[in-house]
Amino acid sequence: MAVDDTKNKIITVASRLFGRYGFYKTSMDEIAKIARKAKGSLYYHFAGKEELFTEVVAKEINNLKTQLSVIVNDNTLKADEKIKRYLIKRMEVLDSAANYHETLKADFFEHFDFIDSLRNDLDNWEKEQLKSIILQGIDEDIFRIQNGNMEVLLDVFIMVLKGLEIPFFLQGKYDDLSPHFDDLLRILIKGLGK
Amino acid sequence: MAVDDTKNKIITVASRLFGRYGFYKTSMDEIAKIARKAKGSLYYHFAGKEELFTEVVAKEINNLKTQLSVIVNDNTLKADEKIKRYLIKRMEVLDSAANYHETLKADFFEHFDFIDSLRNDLDNWEKEQLKSIILQGIDEDIFRIQNGNMEVLLDVFIMVLKGLEIPFFLQGKYDDLSPHFDDLLRILIKGLGK
Amino acid sequence: MAVDDTKNKIITVASRLFGRYGFYKTSMDEIAKIARKAKGSLYYHFAGKEELFTEVVAKEINNLKTQLSVIVNDNTLKADEKIKRYLIKRMEVLDSAANYHETLKADFFEHFDFIDSLRNDLDNWEKEQLKSIILQGIDEDIFRIQNGNMEVLLDVFIMVLKGLEIPFFLQGKYDDLSPHFDDLLRILIKGLGK
Amino acid sequence: MAVDDTKNKIITVASRLFGRYGFYKTSMDEIAKIARKAKGSLYYHFAGKEELFTEVVAKEINNLKTQLSVIVNDNTLKADEKIKRYLIKRMEVLDSAANYHETLKADFFEHFDFIDSLRNDLDNWEKEQLKSIILQGIDEDIFRIQNGNMEVLLDVFIMVLKGLEIPFFLQGKYDDLSPHFDDLLRILIKGLGK
DNA sequence: AATGAATGAGGGTTCATTCAT
DNA sequence: GATGAATGAACCCTCATTCAT
Numbered sequence: 034m035a036v037d038d039t040k041n042k043i044i045t046v047a048s049r050l051f052g053r054y055g056f057y058k059t060s061m062d063e064i065a066k067i068a069r070k071a072k073g074s075l076y077y078h079f080a081g082k083e084e085l086f087t088e089v090v091a092k093e094i095n096n097l098k099t100q101l102s103v104i105v106n107d108n109t110l111k112a113d114e115k116i117k118r119y120l121i122k123r124m125e126v127l128d129s130a131a132n133y134h135e136t137l138k139a140d141f142f143e144h145f146d147f148i149d150s151l152r153n154d155l156d157n158w159e160k161e162q163l164k165s166i167i168l169q170g171i172d173e174d175i176f177r178i179q180n181g182n183m184e185v186l187l188d189v190f191i192m193v194l195k196g197l198e199i200p201f202f203l204q205g206k207y208d209d210l211s212p213h214f215d216d217l218l219r220i221l222i223k224g225l226g227k
Numbered sequence: 228m229a230v231d232d233t234k235n236k237i238i239t240v241a242s243r244l245f246g247r248y249g250f251y252k253t254s255m256d257e258i259a260k261i262a263r264k265a266k267g268s269l270y271y272h273f274a275g276k277e278e279l280f281t282e283v284v285a286k287e288i289n290n291l292k293t294q295l296s297v298i299v300n301d302n303t304l305k306a307d308e309k310i311k312r313y314l315i316k317r318m319e320v321l322d323s324a325a326n327y328h329e330t331l332k333a334d335f336f337e338h339f340d341f342i343d344s345l346r347n348d349l350d351n352w353e354k355e356q357l358k359s360i361i362l363q364g365i366d367e368d369i370f371r372i373q374n375g376n377m378e379v380l381l382d383v384f385i386m387v388l389k390g391l392e393i394p395f396f397l398q399g400k401y402d403d404l405s406p407h408f409d410d411l412l413r414i415l416i417k418g419l420g421k
Numbered sequence: 422m423a424v425d426d427t428k429n430k431i432i433t434v435a436s437r438l439f440g441r442y443g444f445y446k447t448s449m450d451e452i453a454k455i456a457r458k459a460k461g462s463l464y465y466h467f468a469g470k471e472e473l474f475t476e477v478v479a480k481e482i483n484n485l486k487t488q489l490s491v492i493v494n495d496n497t498l499k500a501d502e503k504i505k506r507y508l509i510k511r512m513e514v515l516d517s518a519a520n521y522h523e524t525l526k527a528d529f530f531e532h533f534d535f536i537d538s539l540r541n542d543l544d545n546w547e548k549e550q551l552k553s554i555i556l557q558g559i560d561e562d563i564f565r566i567q568n569g570n571m572e573v574l575l576d577v578f579i580m581v582l583k584g585l586e587i588p589f590f591l592q593g594k595y596d597d598l599s600p601h602f603d604d605l606l607r608i609l610i611k612g613l614g615k
Numbered sequence: 616m617a618v619d620d621t622k623n624k625i626i627t628v629a630s631r632l633f634g635r636y637g638f639y640k641t642s643m644d645e646i647a648k649i650a651r652k653a654k655g656s657l658y659y660h661f662a663g664k665e666e667l668f669t670e671v672v673a674k675e676i677n678n679l680k681t682q683l684s685v686i687v688n689d690n691t692l693k694a695d696e697k698i699k700r701y702l703i704k705r706m707e708v709l710d711s712a713a714n715y716h717e718t719l720k721a722d723f724f725e726h727f728d729f730i731d732s733l734r735n736d737l738d739n740w741e742k743e744q745l746k747s748i749i750l751q752g753i754d755e756d757i758f759r760i761q762n763g764n765m766e767v768l769l770d771v772f773i774m775v776l777k778g779l780e781i782p783f784f785l786q787g788k789y790d791d792l793s794p795h796f797d798d799l800l801r802i803l804i805k806g807l808g809k
Numbered sequence: 810a811a812t813g814a815a816t817g818a819g820g821g822t823t824c825a826t827t828c829a830t
Numbered sequence: 831g832a833t834g835a836a837t838g839a840a841c842c843c844t845c846a847t848t849c850a851t
Contacts, residue, residue, distance in 0.1 A: 039814075057251045061842060071816045076843065078814090193387065233831080254824060265833040267828085272831090276825065427810080445639045448845060459812040461849085466810095470846065581775065621835075643821060653837040658822065660835090812851080820844075827837080 040078045042068050048089045052130075056086055087151065093130040094155050100126050105162045112170030119166065123194070159194070160187050234272045236262050242283045246324075250280055281345065287324040288349050294320050299356045306364030313360065317388070353388070354381050428466045430456050436477045440518075444474055475539065481518040482543050488514050493550045500558030507554065511582065547582070548575050622660045624650050630671045634712075638668055669733065675712040676737050682708050687744045694752030701748065705776065741776070742769050 046068040050059040061082055065072040079085040104110070104118050164187055170176035240262040244253040255276055259266040273279040298304070298312050358381055364370035434456040438447040449470055453460040467473040492498070492506050552575055558564035628650040632641040643664055647654040661667040686692070686700050746769055752758035 060840075062840080072843085073816055073818095073845080074814080077816090082842065255826085256824065259834095266826090267833050267835090268831080270826070271833090449847085450845065453813095460847090461812050461814095462810080464847070465812090642819075644819080654822090655824080655837055655839090656835080658824095659837090664821065812849105814849095814851105816846105816848075818845095821842100823841075824839095825837105828833105828835095830833080830835105 039070060039074060043070060043075055043078060043085070044089060044092070047085050048092070051086055051089055056082075061085075091151055094151055097123070097126045097130065098155070098158060101159075101162060105165060112166055112173050112175050115169070116163075116166050119162070120194070156191065160191060163187060163190055233264060233268060237264060237269055237272060237279070238283055238286065241279050242286070245280060245283055250276075255279075285345055288345060291317070291320050291324065291349070292352060295353075295356060299359060306360055306367050306369050309363070310357075310360050313356070314388070350385065354385060357381055357384055427458060427462060431458060431463055431466060431473070432477060432480065435473050436480070439474060439477055444470075449473075479539055482539060485511070485514050485518065486543070486546060489547075489550060493553060500554055500561050500563050503557070504551075504554050507550070508582070544579060547579060551575055551578055621652060621656060625652060625657055625660060625667070626671055626674065629667050630674070633668055633671055638664075643667075673733055676733055679705070679708045679712065680737070680740060683741075683744060687747060694748055694755050694757050697751070698745075698748050701744070702776070738773065742773060745769060745772055 043064065047059070047064050050064055050067065053059075061072060061075055064085075065075055075085065079088065100122055101119060104115060104122055107115070110118065164183070167176055167183070167187070167190075237258065241253075241258050244258055244261065247253075255266060255269055258279075259269055269279065273282065294316060295313060298309060298316055301309070304312065358377065361370055361377070361381070431452065435447075435452045438452055438455065441447075449460060449463055452473075453463055463473065467476065488510060489507060492503060492510055495503070498506065552571065555564055555571070555575070555578075625646065629641070629646050632646055632649065635641075643654060643657055646667075647657055657667065661670065682704055683701060686697060686704055689697070692700065746765065749758055749765070749769075749772075
């Protein structure tokens with residue numbers, strides 16, 4: 034276990050620092066120092082700073098997927114309730130996943146190519162989940178697809194979803210806005226509704 | 228005018244580079260070289276890299292305000308049409324204002340405190356504008372404020388607005404998604420509608 | 422045999438890499454990876470990078486000696502023909518002995534003391550061989566020792582020999598110049614001749 | 616002059632260290648420390664370690680050219696005496712130009728591409744000089760071109776010249792062998808002679 | 810005999826900033 | 831107003847070597 038100990042220690046510390054200071058302002062030196070490991074050890078376990086960051090982000094994305102799956106696969110929920118819980122859970126998890134936010138930056142600010150595939154995977158995965166929920170909603174006669182274009186609807190929905198990440202967490206307004214989350218959901222679901 | 232010439236040249240070049248490569252990956256060296264000015268000159272006109280970046284962002288925010296004001300103050304438009312045009316214009320301007328996107332990063336990733344006040348100013352300004360449009364919509368019997376809480380509605384609205392910035396520009400999907408912009412607006416306005 | 426297997430594998434790989442990339446640009450990591458051995462194994466069999474390099478060079482020098490001995494001990498050859506074949510064979514062998522070239526560097530650029538004795542051994546050995554050929558040439562009335570100083574002549578001769586290594590191999594001009602090798606030999610032998 | 620002072624100081628120190636320890640074993644840190652300059656200053660004046668080394672070598676090559684030109688253009692010398700002095704001067708200058716030796720390494724060991732053009736320039740320049748001397752020798756009925764191929768002769772000659780660099784300096788045997796230099800020249804010139 | 814995790818000194822390079830001119 | 835030389839801290843990364851297993 035000693036091996037994994039070192040690697041985990043590094044990931045844990047890196048996760049904390051990347052989340053707090055961002056990719057650029059976190060140095061390999063600092064990670065090593067706080068993890069009480071030699072700098073060379075970081076490079077023994079990870080090919081470089083980018084790979085270490087990637088692995089940290091990957092962990093959080095997996096965690097997100099795991100938690101959302103529970104909701105999507107819960108057969109006792111109706112589509113509108115399910116989508117509401119999906120959105121809320123999504124926000125909660127992301128709120129505690131500081132490094133994922135760094136990923137956002139990767140996407141548009143710095144164009145960190147090395148993170149792209151992770152993001153795309155998650156996007157596609159979420160699209161599938163939401164599709165299943167909306168199809169369920171149509172079955173249950175709760176939602177209606179305007180002009181029959183499911184793909185467009187999904188794109189728009191994901192667009193909003195991801196858009197919400199910014200004001201909620203990134204500006205640190207999660208606590209301010211989360212009480213009004215119901216209002217937002219009501220608007221969105223009413224907008225989607227029959 | 229020689230003075231302004233130099234300062235403007237620096238700002239122009241800095242704007243282009245910050246927008247293209249981001250705050251971190253743009254160096255003062257590069258700005259100086261491309262502007263054909265001595266590095267010392269940058270520090271004569273600006274206290275440092277952060278201040279230079281701040282001024283660049285300020286310029287773009289002012290431009291955004293100017294263009295949006297035209298729409299808000301256009302008395303020939305009804306509230307629903309006005310809000311639609313507001314959103315579209317907002318996207319258009321931001322699409323060409325690369326540095327503003329950098330600001331987003333500032334807000335949440337790197338915690339660039341030195342940009343905060345600019346962002347807050349803009350947020351408050353937009354809140355005022357949207358408030359006036361929605362009040363006009365209520366007057367015209369187009370919108371309805373659920374449970375009478377205007378402040379909450381505005382916060383949610385701005386939240387969505389800003390959220391949209393990411394998928395639209397920052398992920399480079401502006402061209403992909405802009406055709407479906409109408410769908411999104413229909414959903415939002417229907418959600419807000421009476 | 423398992424022991425020798427590992428050691429030989431390491432030497433073989435090290436020889437290839439040192440020859441291709443040079444002493445400095447070849448890392449123990451790379452040798453270990455390509456040899457599919459643990460890095461620790463290299464240090465089990467060799468005291469360090471220098472010793473490994475030394476052993477690689479030693480192998481090539483022994484090969485050179487073996488091949489040159491065949492010519493020197495060939496009783497059917499006259500001295501001038503023998504010296505000609507000696508020089509040509511020397512070039513041929515060295516052309517395929519990449520690590521020996523590294524040795525040259527060792528000698529003068531980086532002052533790799535740890536290689537010195539190998540080089541000196543070879544120099545002395547070659548001196549002996551050439552001496553026997555020249556003595557044979559004097560016996561056969563083909564060569565003439567100017568002012569009777571054999572030692573000096575040998576030093577000069579070896580000096581030229583080794584000097585030729587550079588333009589021939591090290592600058593990659595072996596193929597360009599080897600056709601003119603006859604001209605060079607004619608000049609040298611005529612210079613040495615009676 | 617303050618500007619050139621710094622740059623010259625760096626070059627001087629770099630020249631000494633590169634010559635003494637070689638390209639790899641000389642660190643930018645050490646150069647900076649001994650030159651009593653900030654490490655950043657090295658990078659202000661030179662793009663990197665390679666460029667600094669290149670400039671150091673270029674200086675020595677220019678010095679070599681200057682000194683050899685004096686001999687080549689001396690109208691009072693006959694061809695055989697001229698070529699003898701050319702070779703001797705060449706050795707003397709190179710003996711004190713430690714960094715040029717590093718260049719040799721560049722040529723064949725590490726394939727320092729960034730030095731190639733310097734070397735090629737020098738090779739071509741020397742070929743021209745020697746050609747003029749040999750033509751003069753033919754005019755004066757001192758030399759004879761075997762089978763009329765001047766180009767081959769020049770290649771062979773330069774090959775020997777450059778070859779001599781190794782045993783003379785690089786192995787530190789300059790002092791040992793320089794007394795016998797006359798013998799070598801006699802052999803070569805006799806070999807070339809009519 | 811062999812492994813591979815861990816080390817830590819050292820390397821080249823970048824860059825925001827300062828300051829004498 | 832403007833310059834550009836000079837700084838030095840910080841950064842990412844490499845690598846020969848050690849050692850417990």
